[in-house]
Amino acid sequence: MLNQPSPLDLTFQALADPTRRALVERLVRGPASVSELAQPLDMSLPAVMQHLAVLESSGLVRSEKVGRVRTCRIDGGTLSLAEQWINQRRMEWASRLDRLGQYLETLKNQGEEP
Amino acid sequence: MLNQPSPLDLTFQALADPTRRALVERLVRGPASVSELAQPLDMSLPAVMQHLAVLESSGLVRSEKVGRVRTCRIDGGTLSLAEQWINQRRMEWASRLDRLGQYLETLKNQGEEP
DNA sequence: CGGTTGGTTAAGCATGTGCTTTAGTATTCC
DNA sequence: GGAATACTAAAGCACATGCTTAACCAACCG
Numbered sequence: 001m002l003n004q005p006s007p008l009d010l011t012f013q014a015l016a017d018p019t020r021r022a023l024v025e026r027l028v029r030g031p032a033s034v035s036e037l038a039q040p041l042d043m044s045l046p047a048v049m050q051h052l053a054v055l056e057s058s059g060l061v062r063s064e065k066v067g068r069v070r071t072c073r074i075d076g077g078t079l080s081l082a083e084q085w086i087n088q089r090r091m092e093w094a095s096r097l098d099r100l101g102q103y104l105e106t107l108k109n110q111g112e113e114p
Numbered sequence: 115m116l117n118q119p120s121p122l123d124l125t126f127q128a129l130a131d132p133t134r135r136a137l138v139e140r141l142v143r144g145p146a147s148v149s150e151l152a153q154p155l156d157m158s159l160p161a162v163m164q165h166l167a168v169l170e171s172s173g174l175v176r177s178e179k180v181g182r183v184r185t186c187r188i189d190g191g192t193l194s195l196a197e198q199w200i201n202q203r204r205m206e207w208a209s210r211l212d213r214l215g216q217y218l219e220t221l222k223n224q225g226e227e228p
Numbered sequence: 229c230g231g232t233t234g235g236t237t238a239a240g241c242a243t244g245t246g247c248t249t250t251a252g253t254a255t256t257c258c
Numbered sequence: 259g260g261a262a263t264a265c266t267a268a269a270g271c272a273c274a275t276g277c278t279t280a281a282c283c284a285a286c287c288g
Contacts, residue, residue, distance in 0.1 A: 050277080
């Protein structure tokens with residue numbers, strides 16, 4: 001991860017931490033301020049901000065500051081980017097198993113018929 | 115991640131590395147030996163094995179050794195576990211936006227009718 | 229104005245991660 | 259048996275991560 005990490009790197013890395021997933025779980029229910037997000041978590045405010053920075057640099061979360069309160073919200077597009085990557089692999093994996101099954105079926109039938 | 119990490123932690127962590135995603139992309143096309151997996155990668159064999167160990171401890175990959183060659187294959191279940199987590203958040207996020215849209219629609223109609 | 233609230237910055241520290249090299253151990257081939 | 263193959267184990271190192279505490283700043287409140 002030395003040479004600038006890809007969006008996918010950043011997104012999966014962001015999701016790899018339980019605290020950050022908890023933040024995402026909170027934010028899918030609607031926007032929230034930094035201290036609202038920090039309140040249920042058992043760590044210092046700066047720690048929460050660092051987690052938010054990770055989420056934001058991955059694109060999973062966007063935020064804007066008005067007055068002295070920063071409001072954070074989910075970016076669904078980034079979420080679905082990660083989902084798509086997994087989905088495509090799983091699809092390819094499943095279709096390969098399918099072809100394999102069909103092939104084994106033809107072998108079985110060849111053994112029965114003649 | 116000090117106190118034993120959850121399957122989701124391990125899986126997203128495993129997917130956060132481009133080399134490991136490349137290994138997964140290779141393995142969805144079918145099983146392969148360690149050295150087959152290492153061949154296209156620009157790093158030492160032990161490094162590849164460490165990546166495989168990460169994938170295996172997450173459950174994304176299983177492997178068995180027969181003779182002197184270890185054959186690795188994808189576990190689709192673990193892949194879909196990660197996919198489901200994302201999908202559920204994205205669904206919840208989308209349905210909230212939907213309710214919000216409907217609410218705004220009713221507000222608009224109330225303004226027009228009377 | 230002065231205090232509280234909400235957030236930010238910086239520094240420091242323990243532990244984790246992603247490699248490397250070097251030195252093995254089994255298997256299989258001739 | 260001896261060489262080649264396929265993997266494994268161990269140690270070490272540079273850098274990243276996930277916290278902490280101790281200031282600090284800016285906006286609102288009375």
